[in-house]
Amino acid sequence: MRPKIQLLSPDLIGRILGEAFELLMNPGVRVGSAVVELLQSAGAEVRVAGNDRVARLPETLVRKCLASAPPDFYLYSRQGEKAVHYGDDDVHFDPGSCCVQMLDPDTLEARPSETRDLVRMVQVTEMLPQFSAQSTAVVCSDACSDSGLPVAIGDLYRLFVVLEHSDKPVVTGSFSAAGLGGMIDLLAADSGGRDKLRQRPRAVFDVCPSPPLNWSEFGSYNLLDLARTGVPAELVSMPLAGGTAPVTLAGSVTQHAAESLAGIVLHQLAGPGSPIVWGGAPAIFDMRSGGAPMGAVETAMLNMACAEVGKHLGLPTHGYLVATDSKFVDAQAGAESARSAMLGALAGINMISGAGMIESLACHSVEKLVMDAESIASAQRLVRGVEVRGTSLATAMFAQTGLSGNFLKLKETRALFRQEQYLPSPVTDRSARGSEPPSDIFTRARARVDELVSSYRKPSLPEDVLRKFKAIVDREVDREADREADRAGVVAEPSRN
Amino acid sequence: MPDQLFGAMRQSIIDGAPDTATELAQQALANGVDPLEAVNQGFAAGITFAGDQFGCGQIYLPDLLASAEAMKAAMGVLEPEMLKHGSQREALGKVVLGTAKGDIHDIGKNLVATILSASGFQIFDLGTSVTPEQFVAKAKEVDADIVGVSALLTTTMAGQKAVIEALDRNGLRPRTKAIIGGAAVTSKWAAEIGADGYSRNAIDAVELAKNLMGKVTNKGTVPA
Numbered sequence: 257m258r259p260k261i262q263l264l265s266p267d268l269i270g271r272i273l274g275e276a277f278e279l280l281m282n283p284g285v286r287v288g289s290a291v292v293e294l295l296q297s298a299g300a301e302v303r304v305a306g307n308d309r310v311a312r313l314p315e316t317l318v319r320k321c322l323a324s325a326p327p328d329f330y331l332y333s334r335q336g337e338k339a340v341h342y343g344d345d346d347v348h349f350d351p352g353s354c355c356v357q358m359l360d361p362d363t364l365e366a367r368p369s370e371t372r373d374l375v376r377m378v379q380v381t382e383m384l385p386q387f388s389a390q391s392t393a394v395v396c397s398d399a400c401s402d403s404g405l406p407v408a409i410g411d412l413y414r415l416f417v418v419l420e421h422s423d424k425p426v427v428t429g430s431f432s433a434a435g436l437g438g439m440i441d442l443l444a445a446d447s448g449g450r451d452k453l454r455q456r457p458r459a460v461f462d463v464c465p466s467p468p469l470n471w472s473e474f475g476s477y478n479l480l481d482l483a484r485t486g487v488p489a490e491l492v493s494m495p496l497a498g499g500t501a502p503v504t505l506a507g508s509v510t511q512h513a514a515e516s517l518a519g520i521v522l523h524q525l526a527g528p529g530s531p532i533v534w535g536g537a538p539a540i541f542d543m544r545s546g547g548a549p550m551g552a553v554e555t556a557m558l559n560m561a562c563a564e565v566g567k568h569l570g571l572p573t574h575g576y577l578v579a580t581d582s583k584f585v586d587a588q589a590g591a592e593s594a595r596s597a598m599l600g601a602l603a604g605i606n607m608i609s610g611a612g613m614i615e616s617l618a619c620h621s622v623e624k625l626v627m628d629a630e631s632i633a634s635a636q637r638l639v640r641g642v643e644v645r646g647t648s649l650a651t652a653m654f655a656q657t658g659l660s661g662n663f664l665k666l667k668e669t670r671a672l673f674r675q676e677q678y679l680p681s682p683v684t685d686r687s688a689r690g691s692e693p694p695s696d697i698f699t700r701a702r703a704r705v706d707e708l709v710s711s712y713r714k715p716s717l718p719e720d721v722l723r724k725f726k727a728i729v730d731r732e733v734d735r736e737a738d739r740e741a742d743r744a745g746v747v748a749e750p751s752r753n
Numbered sequence: 754m755p756d757q758l759f760g761a762m763r764q765s766i767i768d769g770a771p772d773t774a775t776e777l778a779q780q781a782l783a784n785g786v787d788p789l790e791a792v793n794q795g796f797a798a799g800i801t802f803a804g805d806q807f808g809c810g811q812i813y814l815p816d817l818l819a820s821a822e823a824m825k826a827a828m829g830v831l832e833p834e835m836l837k838h839g840s841q842r843e844a845l846g847k848v849v850l851g852t853a854k855g856d857i858h859d860i861g862k863n864l865v866a867t868i869l870s871a872s873g874f875q876i877f878d879l880g881t882s883v884t885p886e887q888f889v890a891k892a893k894e895v896d897a898d899i900v901g902v903s904a905l906l907t908t909t910m911a912g913q914k915a916v917i918e919a920l921d922r923n924g925l926r927p928r929t930k931a932i933i934g935g936a937a938v939t940s941k942w943a944a945e946i947g948a949d950g951y952s953r954n955a956i957d958a959v960e961l962a963k964n965l966m967g968k969v970t971n972k973g974t975v976p977a
Binding site: 661687690 | 813864954957
């Protein structure tokens with residue numbers, strides 16, 4: 257029996273969806289200009305007043321779109337093997353994204369993240385079986401800056417760095433409506449063409465509505481483009497309970513459902529059957545700091561409850577957990593991250609993003625990533641539950657040992673202990689006290705990072721693929737320069753009048 | 754041929770395969786291989802490798818024990834032959850082992866006994882809840898090089914001190930060295946009660962015992 261926690265009764269799920277459908281009609285949902293025609297031709301009313309477009313989405317339309325959304329799909333490794341199953345109660349983890357700061361392990365200060373930080377994150381993630389997927393974890397402020405490549409193509413550049421250093425699937429996302437195309441091209445070059453990318457997608461793209469009930473121009477565009485290319489989209493609705501969403505957990509779950517349902521409508525109308533994830537990064541609103549406390553138990557509860565609604569609808573799920581509000585890799589970081597890893601796994605969330613992140617998602621730490629890997633492994637062990645191996649539970653082993661207690665020598669012990677126990681890395685201290693002074697977890701995590709990085713081997717990408725990657729980056733640099741010129745022209749125009 | 758055979762012997766110990774080890778030992782004898790060489794160049798190399806692997810966290814206790822069992826199986830075939838030829842493998846030392854009085858937890862002590870034995874020490878295992886007098890009597894009888902006292906509980910750790918005091922009273926130290934071990938035992942406690950050594954696990958105990966026998970290695974803890 258697989259252990260599972262549920263927070264919502266069937267009756268409450270019914271009420272949540274009932275009110276979510278009501279919200280989609282009144283007050284309705286803001287949408288980008290790109291989807292107005294699409295919605296209208298599907299029979300939805302869209303009121304346009306200047307730059308404000310509010311759509312009313314009737315339940316019948318939403319239900320139709322839900323019916324065309326696939327119940328599950330896979331992400332593939334570079335070698336074309338199934339690596340992540342988005343569906344059922346399968347649970348996977350990937351590092352959080354996308355940070356602009358990195359915790360410096362020497363100074364313990366947050367500093368702007370650079371390419372070397374992203375490479376190190378990717379190397380460590382590549383080496384840890386706890387992570388089924390990579391994420392485009394941090395921006396590279398050294399490469400994309402005022403004096404380097406355009407900051408606006410930072411999303412593309414991150415993906416380029418990750419693809420160059422990893423064979424695993426990638427959880428990513430674009431920074432703008434314009435940014436997505438280049439990223440899809442990069443993935444298509446990696447997969448050997450757009451058709452192959454559609455058949456065996458290697459990446460999923462996070463697309464975020466703005467709370468409350470707003471699918472912005474950028475989000476709307478991304479959903480359409482993803483639906484049309486067939487590259488999986490992951491809806492990341494992020495209500496902040498008490499801030500940008502109702503203060504009650506049930507109220508915020510309802511808002512999350514309404515925003516996600518609206519996203520599914522936009523996506524499925526543009527590409528029926530295209531893979532989409534009922535994801536999210538819901539959190540409570542901290543009533544003192546005004547921030548989003550990712551380590552709060554209520555934040556974990558929101559993620560669990562939102563996923564439950566998605567499971568009820570028969571959709572793949574995602575959540576944002578295993579992060580902390582602490583500024584260091586300390587006891588708070590360990591407690592909050594381990595707790596939410598356990599809870600997310602028990603909720604059967606298909607992809608749980610967030611590992612490695614500190615300071616309420618404002619900063620990343622590769623040392624925390626290896627610490628979190630221990631908690632994740634424990635959570636993965638927990639959800640495997642108590643398994644029965646062989647025909648007898650204990651009597652066959654007692655038949656060999658009698659009352660001697662000599663179980664350590666049994667063949668069964670040696671054959672089964674690796675399945676029964678998670679054997680921790682040296683990051684977890686279970687050693688007997690020796691002559692050397694005991695170390696703290698941060699010290700051990702630093703050593704582990706070094707060890708993983710030194711045993712990492714870079715994948716050997718074919719020369720022509722690398723050339724294609726570089727050509728795409730160059731092309732996007734040029735395109736961004738054109739867009740920049742256009743923007744300057746638009747800004748300059750009023751001054752001529 | 755012998756090189757290949759020695760390699761297979763070594764591997765049978767690393768794999769923890771007693772049946773294979775037994776077969777290889779018999780094969781060696783049938784082919785006229787010197788049993789002492791079979792041990793030194795074949796099987797013993799395997800147990801040393803397994804010990805190193807355990808020490809750096811590559812394998813776990815059940816693997817190590819399986820290796821020790823395989824070693825025991827090979828020695829069971831080879832030892833009688835060595836006795837016949839008068840080429841008995843020279844024991845690294847004689848070790849008397851037991852758990853402290855009142856303590857019946859012997860997993861740790863058994864591990865140490867198995868691993869020390871596989872590493873070439875001669876073991877006299879007195880079992881559980883052993884009185885200081887019994888330790889002294891056995892140490893005298895076999896002219897022990899080392900007496901090892903195990904204690905799991907903080908309440909029975911005092912028994913380790915009693916054994917060391919009894920060894921002193923009977924004039925057995927410094928000729929006989931006293932070592933201690935157990936989950937709650939620390940190097941600080943070892944120093945406090947005047948033990949000659951402590952190790953935190955069975956593999957380090959091998960290094961410690963070798964150190965005390967004057968076989969210098971770079972591991973193990975000998976309190977100053």
